[in-house]
Amino acid sequence: ADAVKLQLKWVTQAQFAGYYVAQDKGFYGEEDLDVTILPGGPDIAPTQVIAGGGADVMIDWMPSALAAREKGLPLVNIAQPYKSSGMMLTCWKDAGIEKPMDLVNRTLGVWFFGNEFPFMSWMSHLGISTDGKSETGVEVLKQGFNVDPLLQRQADCISTMTYNEYWQVIDAGVSPDELITFKYEDQGVATLEDGLYVLEENLADPAFTDKMVRFVRASMKGWKYAEENPDEAAMIVLDNDASGAQTEKHQKRMMGEVAKLTAGSNGALDPADYERTVQTLLNGGSDPVITKTPEGAWTHAITDKALN
């Protein structure tokens, strides 16, 4: 069997259910693949891992991948299982926030570590500065891994994913009507999340391409299986969590939300979505994520073979 190492963007959770399902159900085995799934975490930059040869293929958000490409690491998107973005800003309603422009003069929690790009683009889209509280600006905090800044009211809003952090806020006893959320998707600044990326130079190798074709095919099979059997998928994820920190309730709910995001995709990247992402990033104001339109940052070569 051919060995494939997959680097995840975050810890083992239903966000990556498709791959765990493919592994568990033997879809990879059927394709004669021996896949190792490497969990990520707050301290892991998947781009760095792949650059160092620690993985063959990785999952990343497109802004981060395109930024790396401009930094000289030629990453190519070979598949896009996530159709839409799950990122949003979650705020206390009682702080008096109703619309995006109400954000000015407030404290917002944002993820950094390469995940700040969508937020920055959105703010520049709105013409809000991020240099501190003012009538035209917001104060940005580097948010840690959890939702405490919101619960402790150290921030008025924090970044959340529809499938994860939002529910942690709810689980903490907050009722949904105490909150107001701004989905990036709704604000027209959504960027593509959780695509599969490989190094460009490897694609020249037919053996590697073939391996990726089989990998994407099996992975998409896993994703579709997961969408249809969300509870079983969540349990598979749970079995694979070595930290013993995840709970069944949370993972099942996450799987349900994730299924909504993957639903629209057969795995092939929609060039329109790609263009929208690039446009959003190019408009990133004074300090844009990417300065010029990337060339060759995606390919259908793999999905074309895999899905037909």
Next chain:
Amino acid sequence: MRSLLAVLTVVAAIVVLWYAACAPMNIKGVLTELERGGAQVVPEGAPARRDMSAFGLVAGNSFAIPATWAQERPRLPAPHQVVTELWNTTVMKKITSKRSLVYHGWVTLSATLLGFAIGTGLGILLAVGIVHSRVMDMSVMPWAIVSQTIPIIALAPMIIVVLYSVGVQGILPKAIISAYLSFFPVVVGMVKGLRSPDAMQLDLLKTYNANTNQGFWKLRLPASMPYLFASLKIGIAASLVGAIVGELPTGAVAGLGARLLAGSYYGQTVQIWSALFGAAILAGLLVGLLGLIERATLKRMGMS
């Protein structure tokens, strides 16, 4: 015996203070929860309470104090909550379970011990070199100090990536980070120890024309023993911290570091605290073990 009594008294005092501290620390969250549950609290509305003094809130809502010791996600968990969690995750779970602290402790411990062995070995070698060679003394020592001013947690992911790319994985990368943190105290302590013989003790050997080797085994090494053990105790605690730090960029799949992170990630304060205490207890056991070895060794050397 006296010591035990003293420790117990101090611990008891800390526990009392701790319970007392829980009330102001947790009061805001508790009041918000109670308010959601329909209780009458003063003043009403979380935003109104946001900038109020916690002590004022405790005074105004004294009925809520018991609730500050039983929150699910407290800012400061009460001692019994931490103890219960510790008990549940150690004694009550099979040690092979992923939810068992014993299992995670073992994962961390193995990396700690390997890292400690590497770090101590390296530290002693460096110290021996520094004491015996002027070049090493003059060139290595300043850079050993510089090495400790580099934030290893920032470098850890890169070290792991680089090691990964040359095929080193598993427990070893963690152990290397652990070794990086533990070698320094050993170097410093051992250099001090190996240099602790006074001029007369050295002169004596000189009159015997003892060679470097004999000087090392018969004078410098025995003289350094108290220093060695002191630095080993610091070193093993550093090793443990190193192993925990090293767990984060390896995917944090298992180990006390992974528990800490997962707890932090899901805001499970009680879980963080129990993992923290687990780590400190482990360190305490390791240091205690070294203390026993120290006592036995020094006793055999007639130095206790």
Next chain:
Amino acid sequence: MNNETMNQTAAARDAAQPVVEARGLDLTFQTNDGPVQALKDVNLTIDKGDFVSFIGPSGCGKTTFLRVMAALEQPTGGTITVNGMTPDEARRNRAYGYVFQAAGLYPWRTIAKNIRLPLEIMGYSRARQEERVKDVLQLVDLEGFGEKYPWQLSGGMQQRASIARALAFDADILLMDEPFGALDEIVRDHLNEQLLQLWARTNKTIGFVTHSIPEAVYLSTRIVVMSPRPGRITDVIESPLPKERPLEIRDTPEFIEIAHRVREGLRAGHSYDD
């Protein structure tokens, strides 16, 4: 004994050649508040088999001179040879047994093990080690204390152990820095006699620092009187006493005469008016 035959041939050669020969020796310590001249223009010849005592006010450089002989200190001027070589070469030939001003026992070794230390280093066999340790422990009257650790002994007992350590192996030259300072008169007399016997038996060359004039006179073939600031030799007194010296010799007129001379020499180095 291998060592002894060696000593005898050496003795034949040394009859002509002095063991220690110092010419114009200077030693200045550099301290943070200026240089301290510990030795100035020291000239001294010690012959094979001599017993030389050094006496002088505290701080006059006695210890320093002993250390220079043993290559523990580098002179800053002048020349010194030991057995015709540099002190350092002599040191490497294991020519010295040294008793320091303070006992300096290794605290992690028992008394017996402390005495065995030089024997281990010089590669004595196990059996020889045992034997020597037993002998010298007896010599300094510390039988039964071999298994104690240094801090379990009083100051004087520690000092005796350190003397035993220096006597345990057969060094050509014995350098002793106030070895009997912490001992009472009786033990001191006893050890003085033992030392004289040892010296007569083995024909060792001995350099001996003391503050006691009778002790210096009783033991020495030659007494070197030193004077401080800067440390220098003010007088070298040859003793006409025979090699065979019962304790009663201390009451003879010759003895009292030499003691008187030493006292006068010593007094000259002090500033008291009496």
Next chain:
Amino acid sequence: MNNETMNQTAAARDAAQPVVEARGLDLTFQTNDGPVQALKDVNLTIDKGDFVSFIGPSGCGKTTFLRVMAALEQPTGGTITVNGMTPDEARRNRAYGYVFQAAGLYPWRTIAKNIRLPLEIMGYSRARQEERVKDVLQLVDLEGFGEKYPWQLSGGMQQRASIARALAFDADILLMDEPFGALDEIVRDHLNEQLLQLWARTNKTIGFVTHSIPEAVYLSTRIVVMSPRPGRITDVIESPLPKERPLEIRDTPEFIEIAHRVREGLRAGHSYDD
């Protein structure tokens, strides 16, 4: 001076009452290899103005007895009073000046500052401090060394500095543990004379450990001979010598007679056959 008037009224009272009174004193050290009996059934009375020397083989408990007097060690049996109080009360009344067997200077203070230490603690004025330091430095012949640090001095010089430190303030009782061990005869004679003068002038009570029989006889009004294992008093010799003692007194028959008695007592404590 406040101190001196106090001393005088005390002297009047003490004419009847002894300064130190030890009855059946026992002291056993618990060590890991069994108990060591350092003092056994020690009975001794020291009167106001006495100069008492302690002499005995090393390890016989001289240091230990001095420490018990100064409340630095607790006896395990018997009673001891100092000035009619417990040693600890006397200590808190600052009755003692103590010279330890080793110099024990504080390395972070210069010699002058070391001597000033007790004066600072006892609240002497600045000017008085300067004056006392100057006086005692001169007394022990260390003028010009006040600004040096201890490690820049030879062993004997350090010992003199520590004597100066104990003499700097006016203690009722002076306890000295082999203070002159590391000094040569001339300095020793000089300091002996100085000490006698000081004693005669101030009527201090002095406890003095020495290994030198002549020194003990020359200085003391009473000589306590001790013997080891277990440490006990074997003889107390009253000296008939007058309080006024020129150095030449050492050649008188009385002196030689007492010295002989001390030597005999001392010898009894040893196991040598000679």
Next chain:
Amino acid sequence: MTLVVLAFVLWAFGIWVNMRLASGPAARTRAGKLAVPVIFGVTILVMWELLVRGLGVSMVILPAPTLIAARFATSLPTLWADFAQTFVKGALSGYVMGCGAAVLTAVLIDRSDFLRRGLLPVGNFVAALPIVGTAPILVMWFGFDWQSKAAVVVVMVFFPMLVNTVAGLTQTSAMQRDLMRTYAAGYWQSFFKLRLPAAMPFIFNGLKISSTLALIGAIVAEFFGSPTLGMGFRISTSVGQLSLDMVWAEIVVAALAGTAFYGAVAMIEKAVTFWHPSQRS
């Protein structure tokens, strides 16, 4: 390949020069004492440059020293702002508070043997709490700005300092203490005249250890939440953006600041404990 060979040739040369320097008379001069470690460091830097270039190591794994230097030079204002936030506000204030509190506590518990026996084991226990666990908690308690970083530093330095000070206060010989007893010196007299001076070598040991801990603590704490400023913030953000040159520029700042800090403490130590044998040789 030639670059790699050159690297090793250079390394051998550097070692040779140092051997000569260290065994020669120059080793005793100030310049010599400085030159040896500098040559050692420069050799390592040049080797690094040559190896990275020679082996074609990707810039996103390990940038060459020249690239780092270039980035350092062009980012001075950012680096300075980060330094002020993390080192001055976070590390230094935490260091002063932590060490000060530890010394005061040591003096307090030193009066009571009971407290000492009771607190030291507890102190050792707290000292073993890993920073990755305490930092998130303290960020939650003290907010995102420098206060929480200072708190992390306080927790990190408090116990090493306490343990060292308490140990130092017992570092008097029996004879030195007996002397004070014969003077019937009061507690504070023997404290200031004997125990504090005797404790200084240990106190400085603690201060030196803490000086390296303080900066690391402040940086690491920023990983768990911070304003958009600070050395730890910059490092973690730059890693995510693969700006490894920036990461290393911050590491250079950390190393410079940490070493200077350590050196300053060591210099004060030399002046204060000049009398200690370890400072005299």
